[in-house]
Amino acid sequence: MDAVDVDGQALDSNIAAPVDSGARTAKLQTTEQPPPVVADTPSIKWKGVKEFARVLEPLTNLFGPVKEMTNLLVECVEKYELAEESKGEYDALHIRLDGIFEILNDSRSDRMSSRIEHLPSSLSAWYNSAEGIELKRRECTPGTRVNVLANLLDWARSGGGGVYWLNGMAGTGKTTIAYSVCADLDARQQLGGSFFCSRLREECRDVNLIIPSIAYQLARFSRPFQYALSKVLEKDPDVHGRQPHMQFDALIAKPILEVQHTLPEELIVVIDALDECDQKESTERMLDVLLSKSTNLPIMFIVSSRPEPQIRDQMTHERVKSRLVLHELDKGEVQADIDRYLREGLAQMNPSEAEITSLVERAGILFIYAATATGSDNRSEHGD
DSSP states (O other), X not given: OOOBOTTSOBOOTTSOOOSOHHHHHHHHHHHOOXXXXXXXXXXXXXXXXXXXXXXXGGGTTTOHHHHHHHHHHHHHHHHXXXXXXXXXXXXXXXXXXXXXXXXXXXXXXXHHHHHHXXXXXXXXXXXXXXXXXXXTOOOOOTTSSHHHHHHHHHHHHHTXXXXXXXXXXXXXXXXXXXXXXXXXXXXXXXXXXEEEOOTTSGGGSOGGGHHHHHHHHHHHHOHHHHHHHHHHHHHOTTGGXXXXXXXXXXXXXXXXXXXXXXXXXXXXXXXXXXXXXXXXXXXXXHHHHHHHHSTTSSOEEEEEEOOOHHHHTTOOTTTOOEEEEGGGSOHHHHHXXXXXXXXXXXXXXXXXXXXXXXXXHHHTTOHHHHHHHHTOOOTTTTOO
């Protein structure tokens, strides 16, 4: 006979009458067990809770509080499942947006690089360019020009700003000294750029390439500078063809001031053999811009040249506080360096002491003579 509830309605024969709690508990345990809770993921846990609520559902008509709690439990589970679905959609959207942002960033980087690459730049004028091998650019012989190099590098580390003029007549070794300074600064991550002029190469004697080339190298040195320079070139892609002061303002001063907090404290640019540029008037103007606009910038310049009138007249003591005149150095110190240079360069020939002494005396203060004696004479290396 079926059990009857208080209203006279028959209960499901599969459900025991509420005789006592112990019997009811036993019936629940033997009728259907909820699935085991597996601690894999939150969604699996909630599925177990929902299944448990389904098992309780037949009892909700017997106990009002059970029905209320079961409904609340099911509602919570459904909200969680909806949140889980939303989270899945969010995660998918997040991944998709990351991909889009990466594509956009790559595209922006490509546009930035394209603008920078369009700057006219002389790669041959870099101090360590491949063409420099043919021009016989190299560092000073170890143990030579020690005081000269120390003077230059001390100034570079001083953070004083402005321009340092390395002045010397032909044959005093300016280019070799400049190369050694570049190599040292490069190793310390302090070389912002270099431009080694040479009348032997067209792209190395065009003064109009100096500022764009330096800007290009600074962009390769500093990512923030590259971004700032790219914005300038986006607005005016032909600014490299303007007059020197406009070039300098747009390609160097403006972007470097914008990102100065990201740069090393001592950032140096080296321009060697400025006197070897063809355009004398343009060289004067470029040098004037350099002297007048570099003082308040977070970058310093080392300029080497012969004391040609168009350069010497601008390098006054009022405008250039730091200078070194190679042909005015102590002759004994210079000849000691030449002696060391000759001994290394002629080692395979095993010259006598008398021959070395004679060559040193003939050389005087000119490394160009010593270079000729060792067979490595090259105007770009020792002639300047």
